Amino acid sequence: MLKVGLLFISSLFCTSVIAQEWQDLQALLPKGTQVSYLVIDAKTKIKVASFQEESLRTPASVQKLLTATTAKLYLGEKYRYQTVIKGNKKAIKKGQYQGDISLYFSGDPTLTRKNIRQLLRNLKAQGINRIKGDFLLNNSQFNGYQWSDGQAWNDLGVCYTAPANAIIVNRNCVLGNLSLASEDATKATLYIPSYEPVDISSDVSVVSKAQRAEQFCALEVTRNSNNNYHLWGCMVPRERAFPLAFAVTDPNTYAQRIIASELQQVGIAVSGTVKIDSQPITPALKQDPASTLAVYQSPLLDVLLQQMMKESDNLIADSLFKTIGAQYFQQPGNFRNGSQAMKAILKEHGIDLENAYIADGSGLSRHNLMSAELFMSVMKFVYTQDKQLGLISSFAIAGIDGTLKYHRGVNTAALKGKVIAKTGSLKGVANLVGLVKGKTGDKLFVLMLNGYNPENSAVDANIPRHPKASVYLFEKAFFERIFH
Incomplete structure (x- = not known):
């Protein structure tokens, strides 16, 4: 009994030491940032570092790792719409x-x-x-619903939140632009291709940067029925046309x-x-x-997953999510049965999402909740089953392609090509899940940063902070530590 007790105390001590060795990096984060991470040696399965890995966080687009894994397991590589x-x-x-x-x-x-x-x-x-x-x-x-519960209402007019309807044409997205007819124009000129069957009006004022700040104005869009939109507010002068991308409402x-x-x-x-x-x-x-x-x-599905993962394509993710629900339950797909199907399919393969909350396949919903520990269970499965699944090749590669090609947190010469991951970003959310090809072998990692304010890097008396504290500064230090 005494021996068991000593082993338990020793285990707690080792875990505490591991956490303390990495907590010094948190001084690089903006004040108030919620952080969870888990790093594991891919070969030995030994925990390298961890901090609040059981805490539920907003996953954002790293949710797509779940969607890709489920789609590959259930729909299969030969699946086509x-x-x-x-x-x-x-x-x-x-x-x-x-x-x-x-x-x-x-x-x-x-x-x-x-x-x-x-x-x-x-x-x-x-x-x-x-x-x-x-x-x-x-x-x-x-x-x-065409959109998952928990999506921000004012994002629904732009194309990265285009509705995942059964009917999708041209990604349910209409492109156009705003330009200035002359240097002294006071109103912007709207252009929408004549072949687009939508009705978009515009009343956008052209103001200086100082006037925009004084008037607290921005470019706004009102969405009405029958794909009728009204663009209003203000914009500052610019040489090139301002690109627009309207999500089709109907x-x-x-x-x-x-x-x-x-x-x-x-x-x-x-x-x-x-x-x-x-x-x-x-x-x-x-x-x-x-x-x-x-x-x-x-x-084929693999082509879709390459686009979905490397470029973080929300429409593909939510369409696959609903399709999984439809195929699994043999009924019309929706966000509810997509969620239940995903959990059931992953559990059949030994991945129990336990208390995770799954609202969609893209990660756009603020209702989604996942922990670093749960993501690591998926990441370990994807890594060990890569010959069968082939999903690692769909991750973005630091400095080379996808959402990590220009990502500031991994843009050092030492990390180029070494960090292979799925990114996840929303307002106040910056997550990464993947692997680092380190000097001592592959390391699997989950990094979840929630609730950060990039404008708040003030020094906390309890945690001395770097004078230029930022998410990107933290990421660089985090990944360089894993790599070395």
């Missing part, structure tokens, strides 16, 4: 199609207007010049207008209308190859 036009080939007579034709969307984040045009051209090539019925756009693959209406236009362009008349259909496809129709009139397939 399929967008299919269904009908009855026997209904084609003398250039006319008798009845309705359905276009089944699958939540494919790669589907473009150009792809739809090709689908319709394939339809026309089968001798269809007129549809004596409706052209139905089926959105039954997903249901529920993907159904957006797709209806695009497809009505494309039908006309390819020369297919519709006696009825282009309208939304939410009736689930029947198993018999789904499995009947003779009913398929045209099909578009997305790139």
Whole structure:
């Protein structure tokens, strides 16, 4: 009994020493920053450093590591999204199609207007010049909210939060710009391509930097129904046009207008209308190859995961999240069943997310909660199963590609190519999960920084801070310590 007690005390002492050896780095962080980290030797599985690894934090985009792992395990590397036009080939007579034709969307984040045009051209090539019925756009693959619970409302108008609807065309994103007609212009000029079926108005004043500060003004957007937007507020003069990226609020209406236009362009008349259909496809129709009139397939899952992980693509992540829910439960996918499916699938492979809260696949929701300890359980699995999963190659590489190509926290010559990780950033959140190729072998790490204020680096009497304390200064020191 005494021996067991001494071993327990010794273990606590060693853990305390490990933590204390690294806590000196926290003086490099802005005052008030919440920090958790866990570093493990990949070969020996020995803990190198840890601090508050059980604390639940906001994960931001490192959540995509969970999505990528689950997708690879359950959907498989050969998975592709399929967008299919269904009908009855026997209904084609003398250039006319008798009845309705359905276009089944699958939540494919790669589907473009150009792809739809090709689908319709394939339809026309089968001798269809007129549809004596409706052209139905089926959105039954997903249901529920387009955005996850806990997303910031004022982010929803920009393209990195484009809605994960079953209907996705051109990433549900509209591009444009603001420019100045002349040097003395007092109002900015808005440009949106004429082919975009949206209504965007603008009343943006051009002011000096001092006036902007005095008036507390910024560039604002109001989102209304039917993809109607109003841009207002102010901007300062600039030589180049200011790029804009509007997230489509109503993907159904957006797709209806695009497809009505494309039908006309390819020369297919519709006696009825282009309208939304939410009736689930029947198993018999789904499995009947003779009913398929045209099909578009997305790139393979591995290609999607490369984009999702290296560039932190939110739309791909949330679409995959809902797709996992749909496939696992054999019902329309949504954020609720996506969460349950993810936990169940990972648990089947020995990864128990315990008290984690999973709201989405992208990490955009502020409701998500994960700990460094839980992320490490996923990271160890991904690392040891890399021959099967092949996910490490999708991580960004410091100074080379993805979100780490220019990341200030790893942009030293010593760390270039040595830190391989998934990043996660939101306001006040800076997380990294991955591995460091150190001098003594690979080290797996999870670093979670929450609640930091970059403008607050004041000295705390209890913790003397570096005069230029910042998240990036801390990251550099943290990774250099792991590397050496």
